[in-house]
Amino acid sequence: MAVKRSAHGFKFPAPRLASRARGRVLWKALNAELGAHAAREWFGSGPHRLLIALPRAEGLAARPHDPRPADPAHGKKILAGVMSLDGGTLRLGVDGDPFDTASPSRRFAVSLHRLDWLPGLVAAGPDGARRALRLLDDWRRVFGKWNAFSWGPDCIERRVFHLACAAKTLAAEASDAEIADLTRDLARQARHLLEIKASPERGLERAVAATIAGCALAGKPGERLIDRGLKALLRQIDRMVLADGGHATRSPEAGVELLFDLLTLDDALGQRGRPAPEPLSRAIDRLSTATRFFTLEDGHLAAFHGGEAVGPKRIAAALAHDANGPRPLSAAPHSGFQKMAGGSLEVIADCGRPPLGPLSVHACAQPAAVEIVCAKDRLITSCGWSPEAAGAHAFRLSDAASTVSVGEGSAGRPLSGFRARALGPWLVDGATQVEAQRHDDVGGVWLDIVHDGWRHVGLTHTRRLFLDAVADELRGEDSLTPIAADPGAAEGPRRYLPFTVRFHLHPEARASIARDGKSVLIRGPNTIGWWLRNDAVDVAIAPSAHFDHGLARKAGQIVLKSQVRPEVGAKIRWKLTRAEG
Template sequence: MGEGRPLTSAPADPLPDAADDTLPLDDTIEPGKRLIRLPADKGLSLGDRIANHITRLTWRTPLHAFRLKGRFPLKLLGVPADPVPGDARAGTAIRAGHFLHRGLKLPLTELDFPSLAVAPAFADYLHSFAWLRDLAAAGTRAETSPIAEALVRQWLAAHGETVSEPAWSAENSGWRILFWASHAPLILSSSDLIYRSAVLNQLARAARHLDRIADKTRPGVGQLVAWVGIVAASLLMPGGEPRQVFGEAGLRKVLETSFYADGGTISRSPQAQLDAIMALSMLARIYDMRRIEVPPFVQEVLARAVPALLGLTHSDGGMGSWQGSGATSAAAIQAIVEASGVRTRPLKQARDWGYQRLVASKVVVLADAAPPPIARVTEAGCASTLAFELSDGDERIVVNCGGAALTGATIPADLARGLRTTAAHSTLVVADSNSTAILANGSLGKGVTEVELDRRETQQGSRLEMSHDGYARRHGLIHRRLLILSPNGRELRGEDMLLPATRSRRKGDKGFVLRFHLGPNISASLTADGLGGLLRIAGGPLWQFRTSEGSLAVEESLWVDGEGRPHPTEQLVVTSSAPAGGASIGWIFKHIG
């Protein structure tokens, strides 16, 4: 990441004492322009992809099977607490005889671990054993352990000796170590010594597997979880000191490359941020169980990652919709933040992660002020540069559609691809094209490489000016967006400009649209002059929208919640065209009642 975005955030301060209310942050607004460049990365090369494929093929060889053999523990050194509560509704469904995941339902009687015919995310939920947390929340150990044990037996019969994906993927193996350890009473209460030995042997085999593959895993949260699994295994099983040294060194290295200096993940995904914080928090509980101090480098990452995460929350505590994530609920976010043990406030500007947060009274504006993530660290990257969201208290006024990474029963693959486009975000779209290309294989292509950012706090309010070059090569235009939030939060003024790019020889007009996707509780109606709209919220505030130019219409849209369920909504669409010399449209959202 040496030639990527400059790392300008101040070093993280140490964790506060118990008497401190919040962790001090350095997120002062620095006046003046700042340039954010996309790191020079074109994704995995053909050679890398071939090497990774060959590595996965070796998992099935006798040599890899031999490497997984060895001594296994007679017992665990302790049972760490799971710091995150489970979903009692999902756990109750398991007790009733079926798994529930993002709108999908799988009866336990139809569960076939050797050949799971479910969506990839659902398969990961099953193979990682994340459902143990949900089951534990739905009853006593006596009520739930027989179900858990029966399912573990099924999994061991199918995958205990056969190493394959996705069951043995690095991420699922790492999560499985964490969840089996945290919920060991559910799966190790049996008096069957052969079964107990098989479970403990599987933990040892998973650790040896991760020893071999963690450093070859695709960068991102999956690789982080793999190293967390290695360290966790070293602390859970006797004689783990050599693995602990190896694992902590690997974890430290991957944390240094997985997070920007301001605490945001390199995937720029809030969901990835949540998963990373959760994995590190679960690991911290294992250190606590062993009465060993959590390594300072883990504490420092958590101390930076939590405020960065909170910086993308709205006034209601729920998450904004960015880079494929859904609008995760306030309760889910709060549970993971509490699990981290970090008490802090939201970061106002994540200068390297690329998000800006403007706050006035109960109004919050979130803006994407950076290029999309590099291709090799994301599978659901979105062309969302310069998009924004607006909330007033508990109500979302302007949103992004979100949910591209939450493929399930209600979000098929074709829809998920559409949710990654620029048009699915509240920003400007030139010639019905994406500001960053989304290629046929699903990876991100050419587009935005540079974003200019200028943020100032004045007596007139918070002023944020951003521009990107995503349309420069194809259309000869630079998109510049100005946002000004008034001190009382009752007005958000904006201006979108299309300016001729340097050395551009474009001739003729270019059509463009401004899209403002509206929150799920808003009903929009146009004013008589066709340049404004009233935004009504049942029992909530009344907002008005006005545009200075173009043709305004209300069209259908959708918004995806944190469970991956799409909700029908509306969007305001301003249509216009830009001549060779460029164009400018001013607009305002105003609280009027």
């Protein structure tokens, strides 16, 4: 295989491999489409429905506790006849059936069939539990036997989890017939959950939900589900929870949500008198450490690779089991992130390659992206795209984060068309080689990040950061260098590409350009000012968007503009420093 070597020692594959990779992805997509069709035919068949119906459920046992904060106000709104889910609203009246009413959006429908409304209703007290039982009966009447959408991986995993956690509370308000229906539904769906092979990136979460359902069900049916679920869990847990506690998808939010699930499972196993397997306990410890690492000084989680900036209340709930845990380290090398802190500045940087294949369905093509907290205000961030922002895959590209963009392209892209429908929106053509070197000394922290995400235009990006703890400032240099040095290239025809460094602002941050046309003053909620000085050819403040629970909020971005000749390279230097007074 032909390779090119950069000045940094990286070996980059020759361009012809891109066509081979596209062919492999197409082959995988064809196989996935055929497999999905066969699975739909089997799952909808009578023999499969009979297999998941046996053995019959015998009753309820454990009451698994989900540490996620529940919102009783949401349940009370449903009792009043209004159901709001994922940005959509249905006005049902006090006895309306949402499963016999057109949903306002697909996102709403997915959330509805996941039973995302169930924790809030249960938290609203006995009236909420009785209303939940009626809604479950409405669902069972239409979708209880089989439905490709409602029983698909997007919906059934969370539905099994919510049902298992709420079953004992619902049973206290239910008739004997309703309890029998509830336990039968839970057993059938949990068994089906373990048969799903699609969306392999969620395989661990499916195993956890099925095992929790087994803990909630009494007798041998419950024990069998526990044994099957734990077996599936142990096959995957060390692959999905990295040694530093990061999630294999590289999403900080995915790690926190998995931590909630594992804590729920640990509680349920204890109620059943089953010891937690050592890999489960180890994963909980690691995920807790990673949650502390990814929580920044503003109290919110860092937002990378499809994860949003989870708020302090939810983070506190995830860490309540270990309030005095170890102080987080300054690096998560297995996850590919580095954190720098000094003075009143804190920086977290993406220093790893994007995940591959199924693990990349929510990944972003944003190597070397940073988030910066200044005096506990998150001023510099990204667009915060998450899968809740349905269809907005353009926000997964390089220009939607605080990093470098070259030309009109991106350092990677999500699949589209048939391939995306068959496999999911995998990220492809992203950085394949990413290196980070860090040096800590008394006065501050150096961090160098080098990646090949722009190899398709013949360039390597190097981001050099120095956080000066004494001067309370962050200095940065973004350099583009040719991958293959050619002494005669500089004398050839000149070809220029736009070269930009973007700093996306948090919706609560404001920026204005000084009279010199270059320096930018940034202020957050605490009104402390920060100057962003630079040597770019041109500086602009442009509109942007920031996603919060999948909903876009208006924000801005600072764009430092220049040009680069791919045969020669270019650089932009910048500095973020506290404004006097």
